[in-house]
Amino acid sequence: MTTIGFIGLGVMGAPMAANLVAAGFDVTGYNRTPAKAEPLVEAGGSAAPSVADAVRGADVVITVLPDSPDVEAVVLGDDGVFAHVAPGTLVIDMSTIHPDVARRLAGAGAARDIQVLDAPVSGGEQGAIDAKLSIMVGGDAAAFEAAKPVLDAMGTTVVHVGPAGAGQTVKAANQLIVAGVLELVSESLVFLDAHGVDLERAVQVLAGGMAGNAVLDRKAAGMLARNFSPGFRVDLHHKDLGIVTSAAREAGVAIPLGALVASLMGAARAQGHGALDHSALLLQVEQLSGRSGPSS
Amino acid sequence: MTTIGFIGLGVMGAPMAANLVAAGFDVTGYNRTPAKAEPLVEAGGSAAPSVADAVRGADVVITVLPDSPDVEAVVLGDDGVFAHVAPGTLVIDMSTIHPDVARRLAGAGAARDIQVLDAPVSGGEQGAIDAKLSIMVGGDAAAFEAAKPVLDAMGTTVVHVGPAGAGQTVKAANQLIVAGVLELVSESLVFLDAHGVDLERAVQVLAGGMAGNAVLDRKAAGMLARNFSPGFRVDLHHKDLGIVTSAAREAGVAIPLGALVASLMGAARAQGHGALDHSALLLQVEQLSGRSGPSS
Amino acid sequence: MTTIGFIGLGVMGAPMAANLVAAGFDVTGYNRTPAKAEPLVEAGGSAAPSVADAVRGADVVITVLPDSPDVEAVVLGDDGVFAHVAPGTLVIDMSTIHPDVARRLAGAGAARDIQVLDAPVSGGEQGAIDAKLSIMVGGDAAAFEAAKPVLDAMGTTVVHVGPAGAGQTVKAANQLIVAGVLELVSESLVFLDAHGVDLERAVQVLAGGMAGNAVLDRKAAGMLARNFSPGFRVDLHHKDLGIVTSAAREAGVAIPLGALVASLMGAARAQGHGALDHSALLLQVEQLSGRSGPSS
Amino acid sequence: MTTIGFIGLGVMGAPMAANLVAAGFDVTGYNRTPAKAEPLVEAGGSAAPSVADAVRGADVVITVLPDSPDVEAVVLGDDGVFAHVAPGTLVIDMSTIHPDVARRLAGAGAARDIQVLDAPVSGGEQGAIDAKLSIMVGGDAAAFEAAKPVLDAMGTTVVHVGPAGAGQTVKAANQLIVAGVLELVSESLVFLDAHGVDLERAVQVLAGGMAGNAVLDRKAAGMLARNFSPGFRVDLHHKDLGIVTSAAREAGVAIPLGALVASLMGAARAQGHGALDHSALLLQVEQLSGRSGPSS
Structure with a gap:
């Protein structure tokens, strides 16, 4: 054995x-x-x-x-x-x-x-x-x-x-995509809420089409319920995005969306959300627009 | 009937x-x-x-x-x-x-x-x-x-x-997420290719985890095969992102990743890819780093 | 006469x-x-x-x-x-x-x-x-x-x-640059403050070199004194950046920094600073990093 | 002595x-x-x-x-x-x-x-x-x-x-501002050229108002003449922006415009402009919109 x-x-x-x-x-x-x-x-x-x-x-x-x-x-x-x-x-x-x-x-x-x-x-x-x-x-x-x-x-x-190293490189790409999707979903939820749309139904229909993704499937319900117990902490995702940006520099490639979302994950951490689940990126997006949560 | x-x-x-x-x-x-x-x-x-x-x-x-x-x-x-x-x-x-x-x-x-x-x-x-x-x-x-x-x-x-209008608002959010995910996947593919990673296997494993999304499932194979026949044209997605950014302004919400990807979709169009499928956002990301396609 | x-x-x-x-x-x-x-x-x-x-x-x-x-x-x-x-x-x-x-x-x-x-x-x-x-x-x-x-x-x-129109086009470019420089100076001040640097002296030396600009010359002292009485209001600069982004779309050019700073000026407005001088973009940058003003 | x-x-x-x-x-x-x-x-x-x-x-x-x-x-x-x-x-x-x-x-x-x-x-x-x-x-x-x-x-x-270290911290802020202003001026020149505006006159009037800055005063003429002999090389500015982004991470502050321009300077380098003056950031902005230089 x-x-x-x-x-x-x-x-x-x-x-x-x-x-x-x-x-x-x-x-x-x-x-x-x-x-x-x-x-x-x-x-x-x-x-x-x-x-x-x-x-x-x-x-x-x-x-x-x-x-x-x-x-x-x-x-x-x-x-x-x-x-x-x-x-x-x-x-x-x-x-x-x-x-x-x-x-x-x-x-x-x-x-x-x-x-x-x-x-x-x-x-x-x-x-x-x-x-x-x-x-x-x-x-x-x-x-x-x-x-x-x-x-x-x-x-x-x-x-x-x-x-050797290729696994970590793919993981870096994984963390880039996950962070970006968390931010995109957060921006969408704040946008939809500001327009008075029913967020649960919106998530349901978004998840069924070309915008469908694992964050909508596994994280959005928690985000709407404002349950940010980890899961995977903002602090760790912030660390991982440091790997992503430095590995992109080393490879000589520009990842503008990746660079921006790395900065915004850093903002979530600087705002005191480091110990929350990374879906708390939503709180950073809300704060950016002076909002404190879904209006309904 | x-x-x-x-x-x-x-x-x-x-x-x-x-x-x-x-x-x-x-x-x-x-x-x-x-x-x-x-x-x-x-x-x-x-x-x-x-x-x-x-x-x-x-x-x-x-x-x-x-x-x-x-x-x-x-x-x-x-x-x-x-x-x-x-x-x-x-x-x-x-x-x-x-x-x-x-x-x-x-x-x-x-x-x-x-x-x-x-x-x-x-x-x-x-x-x-x-x-x-x-x-x-x-x-x-x-x-x-x-x-x-x-x-x-x-x-x-x-x-x-x-x-009335809520359907279009949710569609705007859908187009924001889809554009953002296309850009994130494109940045990841260029990043991985620069690091010499096998892209097909990378897509397979990325699709199975938290980074999983409909773009990886339905578009990535075409992107790797450099098949950009539409599908949904860059020109139309560019038009839709104009709706997204103006609707966000009207609602008084900031969508930084959305604003940036709207600019980058505009770049893809300005580079002459307007009639291609929106997954041709990959070409814009490649050009940004002076690359002309997968190295292998 | x-x-x-x-x-x-x-x-x-x-x-x-x-x-x-x-x-x-x-x-x-x-x-x-x-x-x-x-x-x-x-x-x-x-x-x-x-x-x-x-x-x-x-x-x-x-x-x-x-x-x-x-x-x-x-x-x-x-x-x-x-x-x-x-x-x-x-x-x-x-x-x-x-x-x-x-x-x-x-x-x-x-x-x-x-x-x-x-x-x-x-x-x-x-x-x-x-x-x-x-x-x-x-x-x-x-x-x-x-x-x-x-x-x-x-x-x-x-x-x-x-x-006809060229004057307004140049003004649009002017507003793009001014907004961007206000954001860059704000990010720099928050960065320097977080590192414990004397901000007045830093402004003095930054203004004397290649980073020199009219915002440092005319606005930075007010920013350090937290005097945001207008001047030119955030609300109006936000309006002007709507002109910039739409005129860039119409001309088929991508302005990624411009698009991002337009979003961040919108954030300053959404956070309630619309009636303040546009140098209040500093407040948005501080909030992003969970800071409420210079530490000293 | x-x-x-x-x-x-x-x-x-x-x-x-x-x-x-x-x-x-x-x-x-x-x-x-x-x-x-x-x-x-x-x-x-x-x-x-x-x-x-x-x-x-x-x-x-x-x-x-x-x-x-x-x-x-x-x-x-x-x-x-x-x-x-x-x-x-x-x-x-x-x-x-x-x-x-x-x-x-x-x-x-x-x-x-x-x-x-x-x-x-x-x-x-x-x-x-x-x-x-x-x-x-x-x-x-x-x-x-x-x-x-x-x-x-x-x-x-x-x-x-x-x-000790404060001089380098201020220099980092200096490099952040200079890179950002180079990009803003480049985006403005491409924007104005696409609208058919006389670029020399535009630079003259922009330099005289709130958008005035050392890049317009010292670099814009060379940019319009497409003289990118260094000066200060893109490669070195890229290195410096690596210091800026890592020092911002260490200080726990988010610099979104800085993060984005660092990515775009990296793009200029990846496009093969590393040995040119950093004002060659203009070439990256032109390429983004599929343009190869001023139309006139």
Whole structure:
């Protein structure tokens, strides 16, 4: 049986690890705040007191962490993943980090005969719980084949998009589109509300045509109900958009809508909404027009 | 049997009229270019030589025309719809026009005891052919109920969103979202191509997660194949975005992403792509970064 | 001696008319609110009870009014300028209106043998008081020569920029630049304040280099002192940016920064700052980042 | 007599060093490409074969280098400035770099009892030649007083704007405003040309009013003549806008116009204009609207 060391049991990591247990894998998890490992134990996995204990002897190591420095520390650190796994181990980083860092990890792994994949996800907390994530994978094709059964236990769309870093690049594009669509839907709701249109019916009909999108399907009801409990936090989406804009600069491409929505997500954060779900971009759009919520 | 006079048998109008025939309605069509009425005749409808002949005696009149002045001329003109229909007739304008004009038509109809609905559609040529349009209806609730069986023959999502003009307001929001998503997808494709990512696989995985949208589902394959035959022309979307920005001004709301994408759609037109499908927004994004198409 | 009928004695018109008196012209003014004609009378001019009385027998008629409909009503109305002046009269509209309307007035004048110039101004209330306006003139070259002595009494930069409407087109470009610079200066001040920089010294050094501009010279001190008494109101600049964006559409050119700043000026208005000086764009920028003013 | 070691004799550095010689300072220069030191020798200064030789024994060291890594290497490197100057030396970095790097240099200097100022400049090549630069200085007040006579030999507006890093922060704001104004002027010229307006006269009148700015005064004539020889290159302005956007993120402020113009400057670079003067932003605006230059 494949044994998995799982580092990072937060909003996303916890249900992903539980789904691995449900699929029959032997999962040992670690989280800096130990209490967050409890759901994994209840689901039938184990909790380890350190990264070293979680990954020692594992066939596969998965990391789901907030940002590039976290991943670098956990994977490359003195007492980190690479220091405790055997050659031949497969390390899958499912965090959202800069493509450059993903390539650096892959290179450092190759030097130790450790295979590294970047495999960030899309689909949100609900997608993680339902094992319906989209997983965009960069790295060696053989490593992808080896990882596929593991990834299939967490997502429904698991695609090998290119070499090391490519997964993170696609994730960056994903975050660009999601932020932009959140802003477009928010601008539309404020526009429609100002015109006195019934917003629930408008969302229903917009979702059925060419304007249809996952934000309308999964987020609009919460936005109308003014329920901004995360989900995926504005703070994290703001971080991700920093990756997008810097990766676009590095590639020498101009993304004007992306640049503008990155600025507006930053505004949402500056206005104090950083800890809310990213659909709280609506609050920024409302404030821009001096409005405090749907008129009805 | 309900008789329908149908004015405007273009890319959208022709299949919509044919679907009405298929649903058992008695349809007489008129188009300024008579040859465009031939498909309707082949489908079992009739062609009339004038607006007057098409609408005289009809229970329901439907108009599907390019722009506000066309609709005003056809409906209000000396030899137009209102001049030739009986009191009690139901007139459904399914064009995309300014909400103000829709309200004016409704008012002019009410003065003649003619019921007028604004019922613009979303879903594109394919949605029209498949009778799977989203139809957003503004006007009197009783008129909506009367129109419902007719509209159901053309679409799957038929929603009454508010009083006269509300249908056009929701359509404006629809066009804002669609333009924005086309631009976001285009920026993402150029970004991914510059990073050497496999675009087909990227589209596949993006479509499966929170970034999923109808543009990825229905347009991205054509964009990658560089097939920009319309579909819905850049020229018409540019016209619609003029409605969006002016309706936002009138409502006193700021739509920064909408304003920017309206400018960029105008750029696509100024670059000579006006007659192409609106997914040719990709060409504008490529030109912005000095690129002439996917590198592979 | 040249006699001048002057319609519109507001913030701009009143000092402009007074400067004409000071330059030796015989000026009869009219304003809808009669009290506003008092400063002109004190300056040595006359007040008339109607447009007709102000312009009858005048050699030159000048209009300085808020918007296109006002100018059309005053010039073309039943009891308006054209109805009461003799053939050969020179009519100079110094309002800021749509170039199309300026061309229509010129055409209507030509049909009556009345010469019409569009001659909008830049320089603000202070420029009007000091007779240091920039005046951008569209129309017939001979009419421009005839008008030059009159215009020289109100401004220091008086330039014939092209045929009828060209003055308004240049004014539109002027308003685009001014709005954009106000936003750029506002963004810079908020940026610098967030970094703890001394704003007065920063303004001093920015004004001395390539970033130097009239907004830094004339408006920044007021912005730092949070003095937003108009001056030129946000409401009027918002109106003018509607002209800019529509004239850009008509010319088939994309102005992305212009489109965005037009949206942000609309936001300032929607936030309730419409009656403040347009430098209150700073308040919109502060609100965007959740700030309520300089930290020091 | 004060002796000055001057590192970096490019487009800006060479005339700045020559002005120091003209003011009576004893200047020894170093440039990686030795030929670039010749003008300094002709002006009466000396050339050194290494950084070490240029700075050893100097009272003041000045650096004018392209980017943060260059400055860090020259100042902090094993054979760099700090390795060869005595305690008490004053080091003035006049490059444009990230405020964070400026603060790091100041800290590293303080640990060695070396005073460090960040003193970036604005005014362009002409300002450097004419000793009319604006110089924005961050660092200790006493160090500023000591540096003042040296800086006065290169500029006319020399202002102490705050502690270490503040000079670079103000320079970032300067680059934000200059880029934005270049884009606004470019959009205006394309807009006016499309309307058939005489561009030279338009520039003249725009420069005289509230839209007046240094770009119109110093750059517009070259833009109309399509002379884009640098000056200040698009590549460098693009680099600087990367500093601006990242410093805005760090400060938690949203700069929407700044974000958009940074994207458009990146487009100018991606279109192949990186080596041209930054006023070549005009070419990007023309391309956006499918235009290839003034119609007349």
